[in-house]
Amino acid sequence: MAIASTSSSSAGDDFSRFTSRRIGAGTGRDRVRTVAWNLDGRRLAAGGTDKSVRIYLPDKDVRSGTECRGHTGDVSCVRWSPVHPERLASVSTSGQDKGLRFWDIRQGSKPTSVVETHGDNITMAWSPDGRYIVVGNTSDRIVWIDVEEQKVVKRIDKSVETNEALFSHSGTLLTTLCHGEAEITSFPAGELVHKVVLSDMPATVADLDPRGRYLAVGSNDTVVSLWETTDWTCAATSGVHDDPLRTCRFSHDGAYLATSAGGNEIVIHNTPTLSRAATISTTAQSGDALAWHPTRNVLAYTSGQDAWIWGAGV
Secondary structure, three states: OOEEEEOOOOOOOOHHHEEEEEEOOOOOOOOEEEEEEOOOOOOEEEEEOOOEEEEEOOOOOOOOOEEEEOOOOOEEEEEEOOOOOOEEEEEEOOOOOOEEEEEEHHHOOOOOEEEEOOOOEEEEEEOOOOOEEEEEEOOOEEEEEEOOOOEEEEEEEOOOOEEEEEEOOOOOEEEEEEOOEEEEEEOOOOOEEEEEEOOOOOEEEEEEOOOOOEEEEEEOOOOEEEEEOOOOOEEEEEOOOOOOOOEEEEOOOOOEEEEEOOOOEEEEEEOOOOOEEEEEEOOOOEEEEEEEOOOOOOEEEEEOOEEEEEEEOO
């Protein structure tokens, strides 16, 4: 079992009481690549190289989950609806599996619908009102999907490396990482509002804190940076990782930022200083995905063949 090492925490959490617990029984040689909590925090979805999406009830039975089949390629990203606790969507990194699949766990383990994209999908963001999904792929192509109409309504081909995209909490802005910059556009008009130079190297991952005050960014230069969204100045940086950042996620209250660079540890930072609050030592390579519980300081993460949760008394 993985245990967190601790230092002082500005939010007062006693991380010495936090432990990690494996979710599910593993999938042989397959790797878990994505995890996500649903709207009410009762369910955890995981997907990976076994081409399935599994739904777990972490507070009840963690030994097995409901297996949802429909993908023909590796599941690279899963996201729950922001407005409905039983609905979710998933995409595959496969060039042959081009479908954005929608699921409703009340209707069984098969997709309820499929919207064809261009494949090789690696990122996905769901607008706060549940109306749109933005999907990005390895060819730096972004598509907007209208969830209600079940169709692609816009395609954007970028000329530079393009990574994570995320919505503002109001849903009126979309921030996209384009090489070392953050491009902020109005949504759905798509007009450029602001551009922020973040790094000399590609920025790969980002997250917006729950109040919308800070944008956290991880890049290929191994640095984590925190940007104030009022004047777009850099509030803090951290160089605790030795490799390019793989993911960064704020806790539900914004007090902490979890980051990973694909090694055998996940770092929990205090915000806004980015000082180290705790370290989670993982049993296998981590870093594909992190997801904080929507109301508690419980972190789900991927590590090798399994999904794990870390918290007090989990």
